[in-house]
Amino acid sequence: MAMNVKPIPTVDNEINEIRLGTADIINHDILPVEDKLWGAVSDSANAPNEVLEEAKQLRHEVQEKVKKTGLWAPHLPRDYGGMGLSFLQHAYMNEVLAYSPGAASLFGVVAPNSGNQKILVQYGTDEQKEKFLKPLVDGTAQSAFSMTEPDNAGSDPRSIQTRAVLDGDEWVINGHKWFTSNGHAADFFIVMCRTEDPDGAGGSNEKMTQIIVPKKTPGVNIVRGVPVWGKASSHCEIIYDNVRVPKSNQLGRTGTGHAAAQDRLGAGRIYHCMNSVGSMWRAFDLMVERSMTREVHGGEKLQEKQFIQGFIADSYMDIQSSRLMTIHCAEKMETGADPRTDISAIKIFVPAAYHRVVDRAIQVWGAAGVSGDLPLANMYLGARTLRIADGPDEVHRILIAKNVLRRYHAGESWDFGN
Numbered sequence: 001m002a003m004n005v006k007p008i009p010t011v012d013n014e015i016n017e018i019r020l021g022t023a024d025i026i027n028h029d030i031l032p033v034e035d036k037l038w039g040a041v042s043d044s045a046n047a048p049n050e051v052l053e054e055a056k057q058l059r060h061e062v063q064e065k066v067k068k069t070g071l072w073a074p075h076l077p078r079d080y081g082g083m084g085l086s087f088l089q090h091a092y093m094n095e096v097l098a099y100s101p102g103a104a105s106l107f108g109v110v111a112p113n114s115g116n117q118k119i120l121v122q123y124g125t126d127e128q129k130e131k132f133l134k135p136l137v138d139g140t141a142q143s144a145f146s147m148t149e150p151d152n153a154g155s156d157p158r159s160i161q162t163r164a165v166l167d168g169d170e171w172v173i174n175g176h177k178w179f180t181s182n183g184h185a186a187d188f189f190i191v192m193c194r195t196e197d198p199d200g201a202g203g204s205n206e207k208m209t210q211i212i213v214p215k216k217t218p219g220v221n222i223v224r225g226v227p228v229w230g231k232a233s234s235h236c237e238i239i240y241d242n243v244r245v246p247k248s249n250q251l252g253r254t255g256t257g258h259a260a261a262q263d264r265l266g267a268g269r270i271y272h273c274m275n276s277v278g279s280m281w282r283a284f285d286l287m288v289e290r291s292m293t294r295e296v297h298g299g300e301k302l303q304e305k306q307f308i309q310g311f312i313a314d315s316y317m318d319i320q321s322s323r324l325m326t327i328h329c330a331e332k333m334e335t336g337a338d339p340r341t342d343i344s345a346i347k348i349f350v351p352a353a354y355h356r357v358v359d360r361a362i363q364v365w366g367a368a369g370v371s372g373d374l375p376l377a378n379m380y381l382g383a384r385t386l387r388i389a390d391g392p393d394e395v396h397r398i399l400i401a402k403n404v405l406r407r408y409h410a411g412e413s414w415d416f417g418n
């Protein structure tokens with residue numbers, strides 16, 4: 001089933017053109033060959049060479065069309081070969097892009113490279129941009145973001161223990177990280193390090209710095225890809241053992257690592273939520289389509305059964321509420337209002353709604369729902385993972401309550417209109 005995207009009357013023409021152009025490629029160039037596009041990824045161990053070659057060729061053709069249509073790299077400014085979109089434009093594009101799992105990479109957005117590109121654009125020196133950003137944008141280099149540690153709570157970034165100490169003109173880094181996504185392929189890592197004396201003056205947020213570490217630097221030891229959901233992965237465990245890099249590899253001023261991570265994660269959470277909306281949209285279409293064709297007891301279609309009608313109604317409400325909350329949050333981001341409470345709210349609400357919507361779609365499809373023939377099983381695992389990655393639910397609940405209470409303690413109440 002094609003994605004039904006029509007112009008939205010309340011948004012400007014540019015957003016509508018981007019959404020319609022994106023949907024056109026999704027519907028005509030991606031969905032009809034979706035089962036062939038990822039042959040190399042889904043079963044690379046067994047796929048014959050012709051299948052791998054065909055998949056590569058198909059992806060190349062779609063990427064060329066995306067570039068010609070001017071829809072390449074929505075996250076990057078024009079100076080770096082991107083579309084130069086505003087925050088809101090990009091958010092609206094994501095819900096269409098995410099209808100087909102993996103399609104974002106055909107539009108030049110590949111995590112974690114995309115997040116690293118944005119950080120390099122914002123914090124990188126000219127030299128860093130030339131050496132690390134340019135090859136990342138050209139597609140001749142890969143990268144990873146190395147923050148979480150096995151021995152400390154990732155949900156509290158201030159607990160990070162990886163240390164970087166200055167020795168002359170070099171940072172010397174020692175630490176143990178894991179879940180560094182894309183670690184096997186990466187040519188360099190952006191590593192979150194503690195750079196000040198933990199007992200020194202200043203808050204704990206000002207004691208961290210992000211440092212670029214090329215993979216070939218002596219002392220970078222990739223221990224393993226940590227298996228995820230029972231499968232091998234490229235989320236790597238890494239030991240940094242007396243790793244020496246030039247001082248000029250630090251991103252931004254010393255002590256700005258936490259702020260840079262918040263910049264990255266805050267915006268990223270809104271984009272991820274719009275992606276989840278696009279995935280829910282697909283799961284919804286698949287569920288409704290199946291309910292209209294599958295006959296069960298007594299020759300009736302599933303759509304006649306009230307249990308299934310309940311699934312349709314509940315999923316509709318989950319998608320609409322997720323979408324409106326996320327767009328409201330993106331609008332705040334765009335206008336410069338403080339979006340932090342809303343970011344935490346969508347970070348909890350949307351992955352949970354995504355989980356429910358996909359769960360119902362799987363139920364309606366029965367055994368086919370958990371098979372590799374449909375995108376639902378992978379969506380289900382992705383939705384569950386989202387409740388942990390980028391800050392677990394509990395931490396965001398605490399943040400929402402703190403922000404609300406702070407305002408009431410200051411003698412104000414909450415203005416839900418703003």
Ligand SMILES: Cc1cc2nc3c(=O)[nH]c(=O)nc-3n(C[C@H](O)[C@H](O)[C@H](O)COP(=O)(O)OP(=O)(O)OC[C@H]3O[C@@H](n4cnc5c(N)ncnc54)[C@H](O)[C@@H]3O)c2cc1C
Nearest residue numbers: 145146147148153154155179180181388389390391392394
């Ligand atoms: C697939 C995947 C990819 C990832 N990719 C990357 C990456 O590329 N780079 C990177 O640096 N990291 C990455 N991560 C790590 C991710 O950011 C962390 O897993 C996340 O921040 C949570 O940290 P943690 O796993 O240490 O859990 P913990 O911090 O140990 O938390 C565990 C649980 O404790 C509970 N909890 C925590 N704090 C509180 C509290 N204050 N009150 C009540 N309950 C609480 C929550 O239920 C939470 O789920 C990835 C993770 C996954 C699963």
